[in-house]
Amino acid sequence: MRCEVVAVGTELLLGQIVDTNSAYIGEQLALVGIDSYFQTKVGDNWGRIKECLELALSRSDAVIVCGGLGPTQDDITRDVIAEVMGVELRRDPELEARIRAMFGARGRFMPDNNLRQADVPEGAKVMDQMPGTAPGLICPVGDKVIYAVPGVPWEMREMITGSVIPDLKQRAGITGAIRSRVLRTWGQSESGLAEMLAGYHEDLERSGRCTLAFLASGVEGLKIRLTAKAATAEEAHAILDREVAVVADALGDLVFSLDDEPMEKVVLDLCESRGFSLAVAESMTGGLICERITSIPGSSRVFRGGIVSYASDVKSAVLGVPQGPVVSEDAAVAMARGVCELLKADVSVAVTGVAGPDEQEGQPVGTAWLATCVGGDAGAVQVRLPGDRERIRQFATISVLNLLRLRLAPRR
């Protein structure tokens, strides 16, 4: 079974919007084992959209078209599909009523143009999911099929997982279940991890009981994805439970999540399970540590707050950092202790360093002191972080959270 993706929109070609939809769709197709060999971007142009659809149908079994289903004159995807199918568009009364009701509910005036969204190629089926005013369409073309979904990412995603993938699986006769689990690691390179898992990986490939892939994720560390295929979802999950445990055991402390959670979520959960409240004191990272922690819903159960002590005299006045260099072990430790006292927190992390572009106190860009404090016991380590200002700040954030994780995690 082969399925191509065609993303429609002149703004995609002009680079005004990055096409993230195709990547999402490609990932969903890969997870169920459907091949996607070509993905194309094309503008809002009748002839060229038609050319793309016909080419895709000639070399694949299915095509997912994304975008061009809106209410404006630019939005011609449904018209072109009707031409490719050799049928007319018909206004669907049920869709028309639904679109009118949506506008009514929001108390908004509905331009007549919007009813174009109720036009459906004859023989096409409307998808059940419809989070916006653009319906998704399943359009048979001989024994092949075109799926049309809107370009709005959350609308598209609901339709891909709810209608397109199940329909494709049925067509392809994929009866089993394919499931994945992602482990996240910090502190080892891809080749290092590969070496640690070499024997296990070979054994997996020989037995075929699941597949293993390394996914580089930049400042978020390296992910390891295990994918299992079985008759039922329960069986696939059972296989993954076993294999995830083996990998976690082999990698020990390098693994910080068995379920694709970000570092800040893991740290919050560790604090909560031990009944600890958390505070942050940050200088070089300038609010990034707090921001990442509070991006997690429910962080208020653990997180007391943070001090962004950017100016040196704020460090001394608010956090009690002693006089002297601020890019130092003493300063980092004092920040971590001071913020626990000021905000009445049980544990804390603190960062002071040089994010650049200029060096500071004679220390080169990338120098940082990362401190943690647990129950009054504070310590710091020095690191040299690579990259530009943004990457240095990101690396410092995940690195210091990882240090706190290692102090709080039960030893395996």
Next chain:
Amino acid sequence: MRCEVVAVGTELLLGQIVDTNSAYIGEQLALVGIDSYFQTKVGDNWGRIKECLELALSRSDAVIVCGGLGPTQDDITRDVIAEVMGVELRRDPELEARIRAMFGARGRFMPDNNLRQADVPEGAKVMDQMPGTAPGLICPVGDKVIYAVPGVPWEMREMITGSVIPDLKQRAGITGAIRSRVLRTWGQSESGLAEMLAGYHEDLERSGRCTLAFLASGVEGLKIRLTAKAATAEEAHAILDREVAVVADALGDLVFSLDDEPMEKVVLDLCESRGFSLAVAESMTGGLICERITSIPGSSRVFRGGIVSYASDVKSAVLGVPQGPVVSEDAAVAMARGVCELLKADVSVAVTGVAGPDEQEGQPVGTAWLATCVGGDAGAVQVRLPGDRERIRQFATISVLNLLRLRLAPRR
């Protein structure tokens, strides 16, 4: 002149990496007036890469191939191009020496595989820019051309602006200069801006002296791009200076930058020009305001620091917020005043509100109080922000910075 883009890499089709390169290249092509009608992603497969290149050459004058120039066996772009050109690969001694020298300089062992990167199709020219070990190639095919650039974004960008665009301009006989300026606005919808500029826009289109486009940028507001073409860059800049002034005049306070700067940069510059130091007190935004401010190099000249007062008792203990509801005008104003006093800053912004997922103090998700304080004079406004947790936090951040901007900006 038409130019297609082909992005090579199985990881792109699998959605492990989002193809941002094509969007960048599409934007660069658009800026010099070269049409790009199709952009394709294809995996590391000889036959399918060849199919893409031949199709692109059949309907366009030029093709930019991005990716597949690395040292591993997967990297076959240069081999396929040679086949399409009908020539052999030849090892370039100068390139070989350069690659050996790069490894030597870093004190790293060079696997022999890396010398594949010195193989060049006969008749192809190596681009001058070479920030990594993958050379960029200009490969003539009859009167058409294939450009091969690496998939690493910073290497790709250097070659696109340094070699590909100048070569394309020469081939297309584009002698003039095309330049753009981007104004940023906050506080008005696209249709609202379009209405305010309707007469001017029509006049522009009639006269053809420059073009105007609205670029939606989500939580960053709406951008307006003006593009002018002239015999020289100086003339194009002179045209833009005039037109940007007209648009800025028509839109007044809605425009926050005449040069595509983010809101936090504009606020920092306003503070600096008036000799004010800046502090932040934030609750719902959880560090995001501080993070955005400190993402700007040089922010330390203005920014004192911030208090992320997440827990309610931190608001009262550290910032002196009075007892009572914390999602309130009184709390926001007290936070803005309190942080100015604590951190000895001249001006401040403060945010308290409900980011979700749950309501708080009986207030619905999206409710926020945004406060500013200038020289001890503090005030707050209430807003209802749309979207999910992340969007609410982003909207609150740019909204409160915009309020401070309006208080600090000289009246036009």
